[in-house]
Amino acid sequence: MNPLFAAMSVFVVALSVPVVKANEPAPALMPWPAEIKMQSGRFRLDSGLRLAVDGQVSDRMAGAATRFLRRLDERTGLFLAQNRISTADRDSTAQIRLACHRPGQLELFEDESYRLTITPAGVELSAVTDIGILRGLETLLQCLAADQDGYYLPALQIDDAPRFPWRGLMLDVCRHFMPMEVIKRNLDGMAMMKMNVFHWHLSEDQGFRIECKTFPKLHEMGSDGFYFTHAQVREVIAYAADRGIRVIPEFDMPGHATSWFVGYPELASAPGPYEIVRSWGIMDPVMNPIREETYEFLDRFLAEMTALFPDDYFHIGGDENNGKQWNANPEIQAFMQAHGIPDNHALQMHFNNRILELLTKYGKKMVGWDEILHPGMPRNIVIQSWRGKEALIQAARQGYQSILSNGYYIDLMQPTDFHYLNDPLPADTPLTADEAKRILGGEATSWAELVTPETVDSRIWPRTAAIAERLWSPATVQELDDLYRRLNRIDFLLETVGLTHRRNTELMLRRLADGGDIEPLRTLIDVVEPVKIYNRHRQGKTFTSYSPYTRAADAAHADQPVARNFRRLVQDFLQQRDRTQAEQIRLLLARWQANDAALQKTLHRSPISRDVAPLSKSLALIADHGLQAMDRLERGKHLTAKELDAARLDLQQAKQPAAECELMVVSAIEALVESAATKAKSR
């Protein structure tokens, strides 16, 4: 053991002497650490706080320590005397001491573990790598607490390490371009959640989003001018590296590639010409896998891009090729016959194998969506499973490493618990221990058909924090009430690192209200969610890349806390019949009942908000039925058959989406009504 760590152990042992004071309550940490022991006592913070480093200190670690101090100061207003931490700040009397053995490498399976010890005398954070220190600093910031005497950190000991080594966020910057600040603030959010892979989806039918020096018509003709320069890509990679995050680019091929063909139609399997796609869906254009020129092009393309992105892994997409252009091209059909290629999947494997050769030449490992899984592929590729967990299991059994994205499609607007309980390796996995080791982790995927820079954070956060916890924390951490309690805190903290998921919603409500009072709109939106999965595309509007994403369905979030809490409240009340619960329910119902009248002024001044009128009216109607039901329940009476029929009719109506949204309190009010209906039912 390194003397440094030995010293620290002594420190810890000294602490474990029995104490009479009660242990501190646990902070709302997320992701929850592998091991945590709360102890008694508080380390007080004041402006004299000093932080020092020890061991093999990297610039990354010093930079993270500096940012830690500034973030701490921003939240506490203490005017901390220390400015920037350098690798030479080694004062052993400092109250916060960080120590690591070596700089970490940004690669799969790197050690990210850390030990954090807080006592009334100070804080010791130790780790094998500086990346572990970064993870521990995020935990430490989440420990910040306050009492009448000011700020403090509660005494505790945490031993933490991730369950899975690959914990990613995929960002689609193609369907809607996402500028630099979107990338950076989301990297900050990822770092806070201890995520370590930024999967950058850089090319699509709708846009080629990176400068290509070898083939400049790619970005010049395929992006409308919205692309990342090499300098910007390097800036993102450095920013991510400073936060212990790997950057893996994805160039989707052979399908999802129309934007390539605008400048280079000869790459496609049909003559063209091609235009940037501005609608959504699966497109026919696909690369021509039988022309040697295709591979010569891709060879030179990959030479440039593999040099730009330092990570060992490189994503080639490979999803959703509908094969139509291949079927319609006689030369391709002849080639398949001549080479005994039975179907399009096999032809794509042929393509993939050629790409794999190129990537191998450039020292990269290939990642692709689950369509690239084919018995003929070598075992050194990584499968990203999106269509179902079957591919994940199948891949692991066949000897492939794989990561899970099915169940982590955050653009589908599903509730947090759905994603949270989606475990890449559930307790009942059919995999053997060796096979299970091939499951590397998972990635949340943020597709951008219906997402703009203004709304993207609210589509990613806070739900992705729950996915990050699933991938970091022990499998046994899965209590939903506790998740939501901590998520509520993390939702706030995510905002303090620059994410705009809450503040932009307020802007959007002001715009929807045309600058008027937003409260009635907010009251409605708080219990409304956009329709889920891809149902927004089936509500009458045809969305394109240039549609306005500024309407109620864009301002509404998934898993609205007000609605979720109400559902839970009703559930508890129906079991416990508690008076306080009843009072809370009645207050909310009364507010919703009155809100429709209040909202009329907004709808009057602002036509863009008028499509929510049916939702608002329904909410008022069912809230009224809910109040009636509460009245009966509390007086031990029942609804009349007529009242029940009227309520059921309105509840049925309230289940209909409007404005591409749905009311999220209908089932709960229905439960109240049905509970008050017993007598009527049994008449």
Place this chain on the structure above:
Amino acid sequence: MNPLFAAMSVFVVALSVPVVKANEPAPALMPWPAEIKMQSGRFRLDSGLRLAVDGQVSDRMAGAATRFLRRLDERTGLFLAQNRISTADRDSTAQIRLACHRPGQLELFEDESYRLTITPAGVELSAVTDIGILRGLETLLQCLAADQDGYYLPALQIDDAPRFPWRGLMLDVCRHFMPMEVIKRNLDGMAMMKMNVFHWHLSEDQGFRIECKTFPKLHEMGSDGFYFTHAQVREVIAYAADRGIRVIPEFDMPGHATSWFVGYPELASAPGPYEIVRSWGIMDPVMNPIREETYEFLDRFLAEMTALFPDDYFHIGGDENNGKQWNANPEIQAFMQAHGIPDNHALQMHFNNRILELLTKYGKKMVGWDEILHPGMPRNIVIQSWRGKEALIQAARQGYQSILSNGYYIDLMQPTDFHYLNDPLPADTPLTADEAKRILGGEATSWAELVTPETVDSRIWPRTAAIAERLWSPATVQELDDLYRRLNRIDFLLETVGLTHRRNTELMLRRLADGGDIEPLRTLIDVVEPVKIYNRHRQGKTFTSYSPYTRAADAAHADQPVARNFRRLVQDFLQQRDRTQAEQIRLLLARWQANDAALQKTLHRSPISRDVAPLSKSLALIADHGLQAMDRLERGKHLTAKELDAARLDLQQAKQPAAECELMVVSAIEALVESAATKAKSR
């Protein structure tokens, strides 16, 4: 006349046929146009709206038209069918038609005039240059209105042109670095307000914020890594050019230059070594004006920077050299004696003349703060007056062109009307007509000692909109009630182009409340302003570049509308004794009286917010006195001597700043109390 414009005139003439319907009400435009005639009728907007261009159409104009459509669609949600406008979109049946004679040049005195005609049949916007079209498109967006039938544009005719050709915003990106997105969103705000000069303050004692390829130690050692690359500078210049905005860099010299000396101490007038300054104030370090090497360095430096920035003008700062290093340097003293240079001001003129030679060599015109004004300087320089209007007048009389910044220091947190009524050329100007022509306009200056990327927008907007109006609109436009009515609307619209002045405040309040309910804090902050001028530096805290700017004084804005409206309400009530006014006053007072108790929960959970406790308590106390006064006033009674003494004591106490803030409703409540005191006074 161009046939295009002749056709348009016919169109206009046809409109001037007398109509019986009433004219539309005027929209809340800002800056107010030179001439506006409201007419009757409404042009209805729907998804079939088409826009076309005519004349000499630039890419800038097509791009602005595209952004116009998207912004219109974002606010209306109409799903406009048109996507991007190209220079070839010339459909003469389009309802919105834009036409200009020629592409504008980004230079002083370029034509920015436009004519906008809206009839029930469509919109014609014509201008000499595409820059005029850009200005007109901003006006057009501000015309958007709605009624029961949906969105429309009211019939009107506007003939508009700026009063002054130089309407700028200076942004200090040195004392706190302001990243790219801050620059871009403020350029969008400027464009909305028809401002045309972005003055980029790029070097300071506290930071050298631009990559220098010739002398890389400037940015490498002088910036902590926070600087703009050449590529980013070009991106800003292009972004600004697309919005009709010139970019003028400022490199402050010979003073305010410590960050230069970190890498190049030989430039200074004392040996060094130097460090980046992290405190605020006027520093001693100054360039050495007697060494030829200084000018050789600056020659090569300016060769690089003048090539990077295309504008004709180049700002060399020149302010606040305290001369101490010069006084202490025997060689400099000897040089002065040898060359008959009587004082430091003359020595700085010597320096300035050398720089002027270099700038002239590189084809640039020199701009500097008013210290550069010296009888010995040639007449082809521009003086930026900051210390007082005297310099402006003196400069104009001596034949210099000049711009006004004195009175436009928006970092001083003064009220909007103070800046608004500050006219570069007031009606009582002592200047002759010829001299007056040398007054080119003015610039709002955003210095960044106490400003971060999080707060900068709220320090600039919406007050800078009033300065923009002062510089664009006729001098006679100066009615304050009308200003504030329109400003309220513009404040909202500025948010829709990406500015964060309102939404970040909400984040800051959430952080101050540690994620808890923000309403009590908001109620207090709404009537609180940071202390003005530079008084925040005299309230006990020593601010540095790394202090936390996240406290109440940072969340509070200048010229808080709630407080301003209350003061006006009280003023009106004391004259008119209207019952509705009385009711409004009582409601507000009651809210403030109750707020202190509500705020305690926030203060309990969040120590960073506790320094507002005295303000909150004072507000509750004086609100109570105010209610008492209202009670007497309405019942025709008077306060007793004892009541009056108690009220006066608390009012006096409430005038004391706390938390670097001051209550902005004390004088109004005092007026109520004194008004209710008549009898007591005369006892």
